[in-house]
Amino acid sequence: MARASQDSQDIMSLSQEEMISWMLERGLPGYRGTQLFEALWRRRVQDYHEISSWPKQLRESMASSLPLPRLEAATVHRGRDGTIKVLARLHDGQHIETVVLPHDYGYSVCVSTQVGCNMGCAFCASGLLKRTRNLTAGEILDQVRLANDLIPDENGAISRVDLMGIGEPLDNYDNVVQFIKVAHHPLGFHLGYRHFTVSTSGLVPAIYRLAQEEIPITLAVSLHAPTDELRRQLMPIDKAYPIDPLIEACKHYFEKTGRRVSFEYALLAGVNDSDENARQLTDLLSGYSCHVNLIPWNPVPEHPFQPSSKKRVEAFQRIVQEHGVSCTIRKEMGQDIEAACGQLRRREEELLSP
Ligand code: SF4
Structure with missing residues (x-):
């Protein structure tokens, strides 16, 4: 069975490398992927707005296009x-x-x-x-x-x-x-x-x-x-x-x-x-x-x-x-x-x- 993370919308299932690729495919710097990975799991942010290392525009576009499905x-x-x-x-x-x-x-x-x-x-x-x-x-x-x-x-x-x-x-x-x-x-x-x-x-x-x-x-x-x-x-x-x-x-x-x-x-x-x-x-x-x-x-x-x-x-x-x-x-x-x-x-x- 295919892993759900192969769905580009399922961002919370991606590995660090997959998050880097995800960003690069969208014309964004790869290090944004590492920042997201760390923010999700190590720092446990509730949503993108808490990722202070990101520009406001990126936080807002991610929040509107791909909300985090937190439990x-x-x-x-x-x-x-x-x-x-x-x-x-x-x-x-x-x-x-x-x-x-x-x-x-x-x-x-x-x-x-x-x-x-x-x-x-x-x-x-x-x-x-x-x-x-x-x-x-x-x-x-x-x-x-x-x-x-x-x-x-x-x-x-x-x-x-x-x-x-x-x-x-x-x-x-x-x-x-x-x-x-x-x-x-x-x-x-x-x-x-x-x-x-x-x-x-x-x-x-x-x-x-x-x-x-x-x-x-x-x-x-x-x-x-x-x-x-x-x-x-x-x-x-x-x-x-x-x-x-x-x-x-x-x-x-x-x-x-x-x-x-x-x-x-x-x-x-x-x-x-x-x-x-x-x-x-x-x-x-x-x-x-x-x-x-x-x-x-x-x-x-x-x-x-x-x-x-x-x-x-x-x-x-x-x-x-x-x-x-x-x-x-x-x-x-x-x-x-x-x-x-x-x-x-x-x-x-x-x-x-x-
Ligand atoms: S969740 Fe219950 S029914 Fe399912 S494998 Fe475990 S013990 Fe068996």
């Missing part, structure tokens, strides 16, 4: 633990979710990559609304800008990005890779590649492609079950890409990038959380340098599942660790502000629908 925060929910969950409005009136999380080391942001999702995972709130379109690289970048703007600490800045919000990032491959490269750029957000985590439901060909990009980001693979029989009930993608070829692709990713793959496993009571499931999981992963991230599941009213008890989650972790596989339990955050990803957006769409 707007439709609602901002601040949790007691410092989590900030934003429902952001896109220029076409659709909504996505972006979440800012405070940590000991600073702040991370969880960004969306699509409007809705077609993967149909049985436990997910985001997938209840089907994908209507991909986000452009500029729209993903602008979530990081918005997140930085919302951090209460004046000296704070986003230092990690998780592509784990609404959507399957590798189903929007070109825009996601462009996003990462621009956010990594010294005049962009200047984030090290190791500070990005891309989550995927397991699109095997895209994992091989990503391994060739020479961007050593962390890959987080949603596994959620140790057998194809069970995984197919939870994740339809397993029919197209079963577990064995998926694990092979992850091993290849590790060999090419040196980045240990993280396997995400949401624990659902009585579904995938038994001792046997834990042992099956270790049979699959032991002897291979990877990590298991156990996720206490956040209930979604439309889905029939229940979260596993804390005791069960800890017992599951113990078995995995005893078999030599690195395993942690994800810390629950933002419990008081519609924690499950996709819930805010769905509520908003329901309110808006006739």
